[in-house]
Amino acid sequence: METWSVEQVCSWLVEKNLGELVQRFQEEEVSGAALLALNDRMVQQLVKKIGHQAVLMDLIKKYKQNTQGLKSPENPKEAALVMQTEAAREDEETSSPVSHGEQMPSFYPSENLEDGLIDQRVLKQRRNVKHLARSKALQWTKSYVLPEFPYDVKCMLAEQKCPDHSMRIRIIEFLQADMTKYLEGSLYPSTQQYNDVVNALLQAHPFLDEDGCGFFLWKRALKDRFKYVRRPIEDDEQVIRNKCKFGHRKGQTRKSIADIRFDEIKLVQIKLSA
DNA sequence: GGACGATCAATCTCATCTAT
DNA sequence: ATAGATGAGATTGATCGTCC
Structure with missing residues (x-):
């Protein structure tokens, strides 16, 4: 090379x-x-x-x-x-069930995804993240260290300028990507992990804590970012389970026994193919 | 430069779980 | 039984890129 x-x-x-x-x-x-x-x-x-x-x-x-x-x-x-x-x-x-088992669900899109409905960029990022998670998950510590932000973000932070919409998105994007390295392939950080990351951000850059409620705003933005990443996922056991559990709206009836059985079969298939 | 579509964070509402 | 936390889908609005 x-x-x-x-x-x-x-x-x-x-x-x-x-x-x-x-x-x-x-x-x-x-x-x-x-x-x-x-x-x-x-x-x-x-x-x-x-x-x-x-x-x-x-x-x-x-x-x-x-x-x-x-x-x-x-x-x-x-x-x-x-x-x-x-x-x-x-x-x-x-892929050895002994080494990782259920903690390492398959991240690859199933064959029957409706391409038009899936954000391919999110799926692509997820595959990359999975690949990194496979390499070696980092150990989470309470003293979370912020990732190296790109140059424009660092300039904004150095100047203590209030971030605009796109800059906020970039910060959240970087934090989400960095947190994922610690999650062993999961897309569900714990409340403590969210708290640690937002605390680290606000301690390093107190001016981001606008009118005193910055902690909740940044935490919510971070959670929503993970939620957005999870949204198109249809081949992850943990995500499917939570969608089965919470994924129904007003006017929709709860899933029938047949639907639940179908989801269980799908989970088994995912486990076997992982 | 305006129209248009795509993207995505923010927000709302509802279902479920858990602790009290 | 109930309140709070959490996670989901649906919707909205801001932003950005593309096309004419």
Whole structure:
């Protein structure tokens, strides 16, 4: 990878389903050597979508880990093969019911999803997050450390400017993505975890606590963000269970026995395929 | 530059669970 | 029995990108 040209890097991106990034990488002339030298901040500036950032950083990290013991392949296809092998090994490890069992439900969309109704970007981000969760879930501690925000957010925070709508969304998006690393594939943080994160945010940036009720507003925004991520999910045991439990509205009757049985069968299928 | 559609946070309402 | 917490679906409104 170290010797790759910009074109080789771009073809590697396409192979890794990151074709959307090709134009930016060409503009910034990111060669193989440059790719390996990217730090978190550069990746954040270079790549707009969090999901893509996560995948890219993960791939680079894996490549570096691989090359510590192995000689680096000289072309993108070989490198991709090394990474696929690594990913497959991780899949085998994490799919073992003994090692993870019910804590690791399948994150991949079922075949019968109605494409038009599903936010593909959320699903894509979820797959990325799952992949990271499989790599290694981080240990949650009460002294939660805020993630490295992108440059524009850091500027806003440094200037203590009240964030506008889009900036609030970006902060929440980053916090949600960061929290997910600690959740072992779950999309249900505990109340304590929400509290820890919002407390860390407001302690670091007290000006975000507008008129004294900032804590509740940020916490609610964070919870809603997780809710939004869960919404299109139809293949996660925990999400399906809660949708069965809570997912009916006024005017709708509770699910019939047959419907409940169908959901139970679906859960079993998910467990078996996980 | 205006119309339009897509996205997504915010909000509302309701169902369920749990502690008292 | 009841209040509070939590999670769901539905709706609304702001924002952003695209098209003509």
